[in-house]
Amino acid sequence: MNKNIQNYIALFFIFLFLSGCASAVMGGAATLGLAGVQERSIKDAAIDLEIELLIQDNMFREDTEEMFAAIDVIVIEQRVLLVGNVINDNLRDKAAAIAWETKKVKEVLNEVTINKNLNLVSSAKDARISLNLSGLLIGDSDISDINFSHSVSGQTIYIIGIAENEEELNNVLDHARTIPSVNKVVSHIILRDDPKRKK
Numbered sequence: 001m002n003k004n005i006q007n008y009i010a011l012f013f014i015f016l017f018l019s020g021c022a023s024a025v026m027g028g029a030a031t032l033g034l035a036g037v038q039e040r041s042i043k044d045a046a047i048d049l050e051i052e053l054l055i056q057d058n059m060f061r062e063d064t065e066e067m068f069a070a071i072d073v074i075v076i077e078q079r080v081l082l083v084g085n086v087i088n089d090n091l092r093d094k095a096a097a098i099a100w101e102t103k104k105v106k107e108v109l110n111e112v113t114i115n116k117n118l119n120l121v122s123s124a125k126d127a128r129i130s131l132n133l134s135g136l137l138i139g140d141s142d143i144s145d146i147n148f149s150h151s152v153s154g155q156t157i158y159i160i161g162i163a164e165n166e167e168e169l170n171n172v173l174d175h176a177r178t179i180p181s182v183n184k185v186v187s188h189i190i191l192r193d194d195p196k197r198k199k
Contacts, residue, residue: 039147039162040077048075058098071095072151078106081160083151085118109188111158126152129179136175155181160188
């Protein structure tokens with residue numbers, strides 16, 4: 001059996017054990033399937049998924065409604081991006097603490113905001129913006145869209161990923177900035193040759 005296939009099978013069962021639910025396993029399989037063409041390695045993709053599952057599980061146990069349901073967790077090469085809106089600073093700080101306490105985490109980018117005025121209309125706008133951005137990135141042949149992830153909160157786009165060069169990075173940000181109703185674009189994208197990737 002091909003060694004890469006053996007690795008995929010082994011990692012699949014690791015995710016099965018870690019997640020305990022079919023949806024997470026399917027997400028893990030998709031992550032692994034894409035890892036072969038991502039800037040990050042299959043090993044890093046597996047570590048990232050493990051970190052994401054652990055953080056989400058701990059948030060669920062801490063506060064299902066006000067933390068777990070309100071905060072998106074994105075992990076790329078052990079860099080954790082937290083995006084969402086909570087009702088107070090204590091929840092925001094606790095979410096960051098949970099992320100930092102998770103093994104193998106190298107960096108926590110806490111973009112959780114405190115805004116009691118966000119409502120269903122705002123959430124609908126965020127969803128539309130997110131769909132538009134995904135479509136623009138997928139449709140641009142000069143962008144490897146699988147190397148980027150984003151979350152939208154309060155019409156602010158937060159993007160994390162690994163760009164091949166400055167041109168690709170700028171193309172991603174330009175697409176984000178052209179979407180109607182976007183208030184701000186926050187980039188946590190790093191370049192493929194960024195020294196922090198080697199730490």
